[in-house]
Amino acid sequence: MSEMDPAADGVRLQKVLANAGVASRRVSEQLIVDGRVRVNGKVVTELGNRIHPETDLVDVDGQAVQLDATKRYVLLNKPTGVVSSMKDDRGRRDLTEFTRDWPERLYNVGRLDADTSGLLVLTNDGEMANVLAHPRYGVTKVYIAKVEGTVTPQTIGLLTKGFDLEDGPIRADKARLLDSSRGSSLVELTLHSGRNRIVRRMMAEVGHPVVELVRRQFGPLHLGTLPAGRTRELDKVERGALLTLARQTTQESPVSGGETSDGEETG
Template sequence: MTPFEIPAWDDNAEPQGVRLQKVMAAAGVASRRVSEQLIQAGRVEVNGQIVTELGRRIDPENDLVSVDGVAVQLDPAKRYVMLNKPLGIVSSLADQYGRPDLRRYTEQYEERLFNVGRLDAETTGLLILTNDGDLAHVLAHPSFGVLKTYIAKVEGRVSPQTISKLTHGIELEDGPIAADKARLLDVESETSLVELTLHSGRNRIVRRMLDAVGHPVTELVRRSFGPLNLGTLKAGGMRDLTKVEVGQLLTLSRDATDVPAAEPEATDETEDIEE
């Protein structure tokens, strides 16, 4: 072909991408027929734009899809697991001191999973294991403000005034800190149960806050992480996140990365270590 010849149009050329309804069905959103109905009803977005035409093709590796405002995970290789970390387990995949670590849980999966943030050996509760590095970054980094809720058993009788002090702010050696939420769950003769919700990633922050107001922690459990709740999962138990839970996490992640992240708080570690 000379430089002046126009190439003939290839009528048999394959169109680029995959039909949206096929991608949705493969992702487990709904059957292809129901996915078509969702598209026609204007309930599906691709890269933030509502799509209503059934012929729309997308690139599953790069395009972002959501249904009713909830993100859809299109990559079948990604895995998300909830672990109720028991007492005495170190949040590491290779503890240098030979202590019991997370490998006993991650080795049960074909994917190479890692933990999102950490809980110290004496803290139990909700820990996420995944192979999704982008999501893990948003969930673990304090600048994105993902809320976590803890229940602490502490020494002494906690007063309403102390709860107010926790939410209004206290001064620690590494700067001021305030819980996003705090409430008193129970008071006995010598102990109390306190629920704290916060987004800080500072080292052992829950324990240090309660110690600072005169109520050292004797037991600590993380009950929620962003939209996830531990529920009735037993200590040492694991389960894959549901599609709804994964969608909630991905939505949170996409919303967080749509706005500039705040300056990170001063931390003792580079990872989230809320204990």
């Protein structure tokens, strides 16, 4: 490729890595020499190589590196009562109150129902957002549901074995009972489905309506201890993990024009 020619235009790879915050330029040079850096899927070991940060894809130890400093990735712990929209025609609380302090125009990756709290990603990287929210790719999400009644091991087994809903069969990738007391239970569900209000419908179908629902994980991202209503920017490791996931999914299964990605993710 022409951009890998030392005599070509572009920016030296070690400088690009240093500017992206991967490591100092000297350490970045060692990463290259050690064969730990790839450009567009090919290992690069020569220090004279130049790349185009706007178009080339770089990864270190298999982890994608974000080269575009204009892209912003923010994690929000969405409170209940907030709709996953930048403007709500019904006058409900929307996401603008959590994005107004960021200089970029940020948009949500997928959605959470107004009654569901938890992890929501905000970004100005439209391409990445479309990939991660698209139903075809089935990015894994982890929820904790407080439900009515005492959930039994048999019910947990049914959730993972699967059953039919009105819009087709469904099953949880994983399910486990966290606690049961005072007539309610806490259930952790791992799903890759993006169907509308799927967690609530699944739990209602097995006889345990949802009382409260929170999303704790989206792909490689974890909510951690971030308080409700607060935001924080993703760190370098989280950005790399998210971008790696986006690249892997597009390589494995390109988006077709026959599907839509604007449905609710859960609730």
